[in-house]
Amino acid sequence: xxxxxxxxxxGLAALVLxxxxxxxxxxxxxxxxxxxxxxxxxxxxxxxxxxxxxxSSGLSRMSDGLMAQIITTxxxxxxxxxxxxxxxxxxxxxxxPELDKLREQMSDTTGRVxxxxxxEKDLQAVAAFIKTPSGVVYVERQPVILEQLTPIIEExxxxxxxxxxxxxQAELTTRKLTVAIAPPSETPDQTTAKNKPPSExxxxxxxxxxxxxxxxxALAKEVALGxxxxxxxxxxxxxxxxxxxxxxxxxxxxxxxxxxxxYLDEALKxxxPELEKxxxxxxxxxxxxxxxxxxxxxxxxxxxxxxxxxxxxxxKQQPEILDALMPAMEKWxxxxxxxxxxxxRAELAKRGQFFR
Numbered sequence: 001x002x003x004x005x006x007x008x009x010x011g012l013a014a015l016v017l018x019x020x021x022x023x024x025x026x027x028x029x030x031x032x033x034x035x036x037x038x039x040x041x042x043x044x045x046x047x048x049x050x051x052x053x054x055x056s057s058g059l060s061r062m063s064d065g066l067m068a069q070i071i072t073t074x075x076x077x078x079x080x081x082x083x084x085x086x087x088x089x090x091x092x093x094x095x096x097p098e099l100d101k102l103r104e105q106m107s108d109t110t111g112r113v114x115x116x117x118x119x120e121k122d123l124q125a126v127a128a129f130i131k132t133p134s135g136v137v138y139v140e141r142q143p144v145i146l147e148q149l150t151p152i153i154e155e156x157x158x159x160x161x162x163x164x165x166x167x168x169q170a171e172l173t174t175r176k177l178t179v180a181i182a183p184p185s186e187t188p189d190q191t192t193a194k195n196k197p198p199s200e201x202x203x204x205x206x207x208x209x210x211x212x213x214x215x216x217x218a219l220a221k222e223v224a225l226g227x228x229x230x231x232x233x234x235x236x237x238x239x240x241x242x243x244x245x246x247x248x249x250x251x252x253x254x255x256x257x258x259x260x261x262x263y264l265d266e267a268l269k270x271x272x273p274e275l276e277k278x279x280x281x282x283x284x285x286x287x288x289x290x291x292x293x294x295x296x297x298x299x300x301x302x303x304x305x306x307x308x309x310x311x312x313x314x315x316k317q318q319p320e321i322l323d324a325l326m327p328a329m330e331k332w333x334x335x336x337x338x339x340x341x342x343x344x345r346a347e348l349a350k351r352g353q354f355f356r
Contacts, residue, residue: 042112046120049127051111053118053314056130056139059325063106063332067099070337074344084353091347095340102339106332113324117317125310134301141293148205149289153236156282160240163278164271168244171267208292219299220291221283226306228318230286233279241268241275 042050055061071092075085114123129135198206224230245264294302305311 042115043120046115046123047108047111049120049123050115050118051107053123053126053130054107054110054114056127056135058142059110059321062329063103063110066329066333067103067336070333070340073337074340084348087351087353088344088348091344094347095343098343099340102332102336106329109328109332110325113321113328117321117324118313122310122313125308126314129305129311132301134298135305137294137298138302145289145293148202148293149286152285152289153282156278156285157236157240160237160275160278161243164240164244164268164275167271167274168264168267171270172263175263175267205292209288212288212291216291216296216299217284217287219296219303220294221287222303223294223299223306224283224286224290226303226311226315228315230279230283231319233282237275237279244268 074092075088118126130139245268291299306315
């Protein structure tokens with residue numbers, strides 16, 4: 001049983017890109033930005049402030065990460081000669097103006113999604129806060145928060161998986177049922193990370209986390225909850241439950257005896273109070289990461305902003321923004337990967353070079 005790695009700050013799963021399998025001989029026109037709904041009319045000022053907020057939220061920067069993954073995939077796609085690798089790097093460098101246009105298209109789409117979910121007045125209020133000293137700190141510290149939080153969430157997720165599997169099997173045993181549900185397996189990367197000694201930065205972070213006062217953690221928890229970041233934990237828990245149920249349902253016992261499935265569902269349902277306690281644990285850990293990353297004075301200002309009408313709207317609309325943006329992001333990524341792949345192959349072919 002495995003879970004997709006969760007990029008918490010953005011709330012979007014990483015897309016696995018592949019440049020292989022595209023055989024068209026001529027490059028298509030540059031992909032237009034995907035619309036998540038029929039084209040809406042927004043004033044220029046509405047779109048401008050929406051894009052500004054989108055950039056600060058980190059969502060519009062997702063296209064940069066996805067583009068980097070596309071380029072990395074291209075560089076690893078069957079080029080084994082040093083001279084060909086150098087040529088490929090130069091071609092990709094020459095393509096930067098075109099890639100910048102593709103990023104701008106996705107940025108425009110992201111801005112339109114924000115504009116469709118928030119009024120210009122609310123967006124202006126969010127943008128105004130972002131420009132304050134505390135707002136600047138909040139935006140600038142997001143990458144640090146994500147860097148420190150990601151391994152904590154990954155470890156928590158793995159522990160939750162193991163706990164749920166063990167508890168479910170115990171519950172089924174009390175009902176005189178024996179069901180073999182495969183325990184979660186550790187990936188090579190997880191094994192390497194676990195055995196690797198903590199970096200100096202990690203040691204400093206752990207020391208700072210232990211020195212936090214209850215008041216600091218409580219204030220940071222307000223911000224963590226207000227930011228909407230902890231919503232992802234509900235999704236992780238739901239995925240764990242789904243994975244356990246799917247894993248068990250593939251067992252021959254459930255296939256030949258589908259009437260036993262309700263017992264599994266009942267066992268999983270009985271675990272909900274315990275899962276809520278596990279969620280409280282990761283929320284506390286998240287609050288500590290926030291508390292270490294953001295100074296107390298800024299934390300207080302950020303917490304106050306999330307309680308304002310515009311701050312409340314901003315947090316409330318995040319799920320809808322993500323839901324609207326996901327299909328557009330996926331479509332843009334697929335078409336952009338294809339475009340980059342075909343353009344790169346075409347440029348290599350002009351120079352008598354090919355992927356093996």
